[in-house]
Amino acid sequence: MDSAVITVLIAMLGGAIRVSTPFMFVALGECLTEKSGRINLGLEGNLVLGAMVAYAVSFLTGNPWLGVLAAGGAGLFLGALHGYICKLPKVNDIAVGIAMMSFGTGLAFFFGKPFIQPTAPRLDAIPLGDWTGNPALAQALQVNPLFFVGIILSVIMWWAFRNTKWGLIVRMTGDSAASAKAMGVSVDLVRFLATAAGGFLAGIGGAFLSLYYPGSWNQGLSSGQGLMAVALVIFARWDPIKCIFAALLFGAAGAIGPALQSVGISQGYYFFNAAPYILTLFIMIASARSKGAAREVPGELSITK
Amino acid sequence: MTADTADKAATKSSAGPNLQLLRFAESITIPVLALVASALVFSVFLLAIGKDPITFYSLIWTGGFGSSFSLQNTLQRAAPLILTGLAFAVPARIGLTMIGGEGALVLGGFTAAAVAIPMVVGGVPPFVTLPVMAITAMLTGGLWVGLTGWLKYYRGVNETIASLLLSYIAIAIMNFFVEGALRDPSSANKPSTMPIGDAYRVGNIPGMDVHWGLAAGIILAIALWILMSRTTFGFAARMTGGNARAALAQGLPVGWLMVVCCMIAGACAGLAGFFEVAAIHGQANASLVAGYGFTGILVSFLARHNPIAVVPVAILFGAIAAAGGVIQRRMGMPDATVLVLQGIMFVVLLVSETFYGRIKFFQPRSTGDRI
Numbered sequence: 225m226d227s228a229v230i231t232v233l234i235a236m237l238g239g240a241i242r243v244s245t246p247f248m249f250v251a252l253g254e255c256l257t258e259k260s261g262r263i264n265l266g267l268e269g270n271l272v273l274g275a276m277v278a279y280a281v282s283f284l285t286g287n288p289w290l291g292v293l294a295a296g297g298a299g300l301f302l303g304a305l306h307g308y309i310c311k312l313p314k315v316n317d318i319a320v321g322i323a324m325m326s327f328g329t330g331l332a333f334f335f336g337k338p339f340i341q342p343t344a345p346r347l348d349a350i351p352l353g354d355w356t357g358n359p360a361l362a363q364a365l366q367v368n369p370l371f372f373v374g375i376i377l378s379v380i381m382w383w384a385f386r387n388t389k390w391g392l393i394v395r396m397t398g399d400s401a402a403s404a405k406a407m408g409v410s411v412d413l414v415r416f417l418a419t420a421a422g423g424f425l426a427g428i429g430g431a432f433l434s435l436y437y438p439g440s441w442n443q444g445l446s447s448g449q450g451l452m453a454v455a456l457v458i459f460a461r462w463d464p465i466k467c468i469f470a471a472l473l474f475g476a477a478g479a480i481g482p483a484l485q486s487v488g489i490s491q492g493y494y495f496f497n498a499a500p501y502i503l504t505l506f507i508m509i510a511s512a513r514s515k516g517a518a519r520e521v522p523g524e525l526s527i528t529k
Numbered sequence: 530m531t532a533d534t535a536d537k538a539a540t541k542s543s544a545g546p547n548l549q550l551l552r553f554a555e556s557i558t559i560p561v562l563a564l565v566a567s568a569l570v571f572s573v574f575l576l577a578i579g580k581d582p583i584t585f586y587s588l589i590w591t592g593g594f595g596s597s598f599s600l601q602n603t604l605q606r607a608a609p610l611i612l613t614g615l616a617f618a619v620p621a622r623i624g625l626t627m628i629g630g631e632g633a634l635v636l637g638g639f640t641a642a643a644v645a646i647p648m649v650v651g652g653v654p655p656f657v658t659l660p661v662m663a664i665t666a667m668l669t670g671g672l673w674v675g676l677t678g679w680l681k682y683y684r685g686v687n688e689t690i691a692s693l694l695l696s697y698i699a700i701a702i703m704n705f706f707v708e709g710a711l712r713d714p715s716s717a718n719k720p721s722t723m724p725i726g727d728a729y730r731v732g733n734i735p736g737m738d739v740h741w742g743l744a745a746g747i748i749l750a751i752a753l754w755i756l757m758s759r760t761t762f763g764f765a766a767r768m769t770g771g772n773a774r775a776a777l778a779q780g781l782p783v784g785w786l787m788v789v790c791c792m793i794a795g796a797c798a799g800l801a802g803f804f805e806v807a808a809i810h811g812q813a814n815a816s817l818v819a820g821y822g823f824t825g826i827l828v829s830f831l832a833r834h835n836p837i838a839v840v841p842v843a844i845l846f847g848a849i850a851a852a853g854g855v856i857q858r859r860m861g862m863p864d865a866t867v868l869v870l871q872g873i874m875f876v877v878l879l880v881s882e883t884f885y886g887r888i889k890f891f892q893p894r895s896t897g898d899r900i
Binding site: 265305312313315316318319320322323326331334336448452454492494497498508509512 | 865
């Protein structure tokens with residue numbers, strides 16, 4: 225095989241691992257929220273605010289993991305706000321999502337202004353590829369611990385949805401609010417908690433953006449990953465394990481542009497940068513009316529009606 | 530608040546419970562109260578970071594309406610907001626949450642600039658070139674957003690996500706050409722298309738320092754109000770928005786209505802892009818991505834998706850944008866201050882939706898029925 229092709233493939237592998245992590249966290253958060261029967265379109269706001277808070281806290285305290293935690297807290301705040309507002313009657317959850325998107329990014333840009341210049345300590349990666357003796361491959365296999373946290377979390381969620389009382393309650397609330405009420409479950413409380421927890425996860429996804437890859441804070445940091453993750457959950461059919469694979473696919477698509485640029489193909493850079501959006505759109509077209517998706521969708525979800 | 534109290538007085542003086550008047554009063558009072566509430570929440574935010582809210586609001590007043598210069602600045606900024614506000618309002622009436630106005634604006638502005646290049650080089654006179662540019666912008670915007678409506682009805686794709694994805698794709702398309710095939714070599718720092726030149730600029734409304742986009746926006750707002758509230762088309766669209774299944778059962782062409790409403794929306798946003806290129810920038814570049822499409826969503830929500838009400842609300846947001854510079858300089862606050870204010874307004878406004886039909890004052894007293 226041509227060496228340029230191999231370089232591109234390795235860069236895409238590394239890119240898939242790196243780029244997929246924020247997708248993974250937002251998708252898992254959204255998956256939890258949607259399983260409870262509510263949609264949060266505002267996770268883009270959580271992602272951006274999480275990225276800013278993580279960078280600021282890491283810069284001020286010198287500890288990037290504290291930044292990750294603070295990012296989760298910021299996401300929790302926005303998620304809880306979303307969950308609380310949607311509890312009110314006559315309020316449209318999709319519109320609230322758009323509002324939270326603009327509120328979250330507004331707050332992030334406002335408070336993030338002083339943190340664009342300074343350099344904050346970043347998260348360390350685990351070098352998994354040193355044994356290969358291939359510098360490009362070793363570079364690609366520098367994996368951030370959050371990647372593994374995401375995978376473990378998805379397995380736990382998958383297991384919990386099937387085997388625990390809490391998982392059953394969330395699924396029941398999502399499939400039929402009436403039966404949940406009949407069982408004495410507070411639908412509003414379950415959805416509030418699921419939205420808040422989903423927001424927490426999305427905030428952590430933001431921390432990865434600013435503290436690992438691309439690894440700095442600026443206003444153009446997120447380019448719609450938070451929104452794409454919402455589409456990704458539909459594609460993954462509300463299955464946490466499939467969310468991971470979908471996130472890897474999106475990561476690879478997002479890595480095409482930079483990978484081609486690394487071998488000197490910069491023609492059409494913007495076109496390849498649009499690849500994840502085009503992929504998302506096609507996936508939505510393909511999966512929106514499929515029978516499989518119709519079987520798996522939580523019955524109370526407004527997005528597929 | 531004066532409008533609000535006047536309405537209350539009007540409702541009290543009217544003999545008997547007039548349902549239409551009550552609903553009209555409700556639909557004005559609740560958004561006005563939401564605006565006041567969000568101003569209070571933002572004041573708390575300002576106090577928390579050690580800034581003076583009174584200075585802030587007085588700066589918005591002077592920066593937005595205080596002098597004839599600032600008023601014209603406000604109207605200039607309101608022009609694209611009217612058009613992008615309409616771009617959200619029309620699909621909202623048919624029940625679609627279509628947020629792709631930004632992309633249609635960018636793509637419309639870009640195609641207008643692109644189609645102008647050969648015409649300017651070939652010496653085609655401006656009175657031919659400008660209408661061609663405007664029509665191109667409206668057509669591309671209309672087709673781009675029309676695609677969202679088509680995907681929604683015929684493929685079941687959620688229109689909110691699809692329209693936002695299409696926005697990102699539209700911006701990528703513009704960047705692709707502006708930094709590639711259509712780049713003007715002399716635009717070193719900021720890749721742009723070739724300038725259309727002063728002779729091809731859209732001029733100002735006589736007697737004002739405001740371009741014709743404002744007049745176009747107001748005319749379109751009135752036309753769309755008539756279309757949506759006084760025609761069979763508008764009635765069918767609103768009925769679909771109320772209950773799409775009932776509309777289908779009545780034999781209304783729901784899919785066609787959705788596509789047409791989306792195309793109207795896209796044409797409005799595309800026209801905004803045309804004016805941004807032909808009246809402000811003179812060329813297409815990254816300046817087109819200024820967030821007008823997203824502010825338009827908020828404008829439409831505050832106007833309760835009523836095309837006429839979009840105009841004053843857009844002027845209010847134009848004033849906030851116009852005052853942004855003064856606020857940055859005088860109060861030492863970042864430019865994102867306006868974003869925070871808009872975010873708070875948006876959230877509070879949506880919370881206020883919960884009060885419709887729940888405030889006793891606005892309910893007819895004679896019967897217990899709510900209509």
